[in-house]
Each structure stands twice: as C-alpha cells, then as structure tokens.
Amino acid sequence: MKKRLGPVWVMAEQRGCEVETVSLQLLGKARRLADELGVACESVILGHNLGEAARRLIAGGADRVFVGDAPHLALYQSLPYRDILCALVEEHKPEILLLGSTFLGRELAPLAAARLKTGLAAHCTGLRHDKDGNLEQQIPAYGGLMSIVCPNRRPQMATVAKGVFKAAEPDENRKGEIVPVRVPGETELGVRTLEIVQEAPPEIELEEADVVVCGGAGAGSAEGWEIVRELAVALGAALGCTRPVVDEGWAPLDAMIGQSGKMVSPRVYIGVGLSGEQQHMVGVVGAQFMAAVNQDPKSAIFQQVDLGVVEDCRKFLPVLIEKIKAFRKERTFCRPPSVS
C-alpha cells in the first residue's frame, strides 16, 4: 500500500503582527506542492496578537494555521520558537517544512533540523518533488545547480530567500482552520532577544527595483564604493553588492545579491567591478537586460551580460554619472508643458 504523505508546512514569520512577504511567497509555493501531492498546506506562526496574521495566511493558501500567541513570543526567541515548532512537527508529521532564508530562518531552521534529526537544504533556488513526495531541493553549487534529496528523514526542510517564489493573490473568501497552540510559560533562557532594531530601510528595495546597480570588489575602496553609489543615485536605481563588498564593510549584508543574499529581477542590472561568480549571478537570473563594467576583458562576467564595458570603473563611472546628470537636466528643460 502506498504510504500516506504528510502536509506541506511553512513556518511563517511576522513583524509587528504582519506576515512577512517571504512567508507569503513560500506559502504560494507550498500550496502548489501540496496540490500536486494531494496533501494539505499548513502554516505555523508564533508571536502576539496574531488573529489578522493567521487570517492572512489562510487567504494566502493555508488550509490550517497553528498559532502560538503569547506576549513573550512577540519578538523572535530562538529556543522557545524551536521548542514549539519541533513539538508541532513531532505531533503532526509534515512531509515538508519551508522557512524563509532570513535572519530568523537561518537560525531557527538548523536549530530545528538538529533537534528533529533531519536534513536541511539552505538557500534553495528551486523546489520540486517526485511521485513519492521526495523533495528535490536545488542549490547553486560546483558551477551549476545541484539537487539535494533527503529520502530517509522527515520533514524535508529547506530555507528559501525572498523573491524566489511568487505569493498567491490573497483570497479573503478562502476557508481555513486556526488552531491555537499551547505555549509554555516564560522560562529562564540562556539567550533572549530584548529588542529588534530595524535599520533605516533602503530608499529603493532591491527585490522590487526596476534598475539595479551592483558593485563588486573592483570598486577597490570605500571611496570607490561611493562612486558606485553615486551611479545608483543618478539612475534612481537600487544599490546591491557582492560578498567582498560586505566583507570590506562598504555596504551592509542586506545589500548582498546572490545565493546567500537577495534575489533580484530588475528590467536592467548593471554590474560594476565584479567577476560574475556563480554564487552572485544566481541572484540576478531574473534580470531582463544586463550590462557590466570590468577592466579585465577576459572576465567571465562578459560571457553573461548583454552589454560590456572594458574600463577601470573608477575612471569610467564619474564620466557616465556626469552624462546621466546632463541627460536628465536636458530632459527636464525639454519637457513640454503639461496639457490640462
């Protein structure tokens, strides 16, 4: 007899009681996987005052939402979150458990996987299943895409970054069940989150941007990086970066694009002083038109873009920025008066 498969789960995240976009995107994918496998799509959410959030998850595709609601869960606390999630998994035995590749997910997923003695594929860029419910978890590796399968342990756990999947249109008429979860009282914790300090958000979100300027190690210095930033400002573009830029402290981790960073899908991507390593390029596969500036004519980036400029970016960018500014000024002066 064929083994009955468990549901597909999403560990949802909330901030200020609002469901995070990445959780809704995961739910969109979980719904599709669940429909293909003929199982339920369910979600877990922990926090405080979560009535609206639970309804949003049902509107986004969940058949059932497990809600752990208590004042001491309002902020993410790694150990209670792990304990509650693992207890629910042990009771309900999901086939698949998806988490966002976020600050929370990157900590909670390995903690839970270790407790549940199961596998975890981090930062997946694709998910599909075979007929037995084995999840093929795609990650970029060894210069290509590699599929990881966890055939013997359940749940099959994966983290996925924001922007990889699309959320479903919310359907306020969808019916689902909200299941309150018993939350253990506040205990003495080795580690406790006291406050979450939100950095000022960037003016243009990378994942939503139409134009992305992305700088790499070739910027050379903090001063060089400032020129890359000026290009983004002149174009009204979002500013992204590669790993070495984060390591140098020129830009925050939040700006990193790629396998361990953000996934972007702009109309135009301009890569400056970067080599086109696969771990970065996997984050820009959704770009429609790509250009690059690199001083090395043999750089691999030129094999991957539509337009290449072989130049020292610290010399080329200031000239380009002046041209863009002049062009903008001319356009402003030439704009015909609006007809009312």
Ligand SMILES: Cc1cc2nc3c(=O)[nH]c(=O)nc-3n(C[C@H](O)[C@H](O)[C@H](O)COP(=O)(O)OP(=O)(O)OC[C@H]3O[C@@H](n4cnc5c(N)ncnc54)[C@H](O)[C@@H]3O)c2cc1C
């Ligand atoms: C598991 C794993 C995950 C990773 N995840 C990510 C990720 O998410 N995102 C990411 O970005 N990286 C990631 N990396 C790192 C990645 O492999 C590369 O090391 C990184 O992307 C390289 O960044 P870069 O192109 O800026 O630097 P480099 O590879 O050093 O390239 C710099 C380029 O700049 C050019 N250059 C130098 N000076 C100038 C100049 N003056 N003008 C113009 N061009 C110049 C050079 O010719 C060179 O091509 C990951 C690595 C691993 C192992």
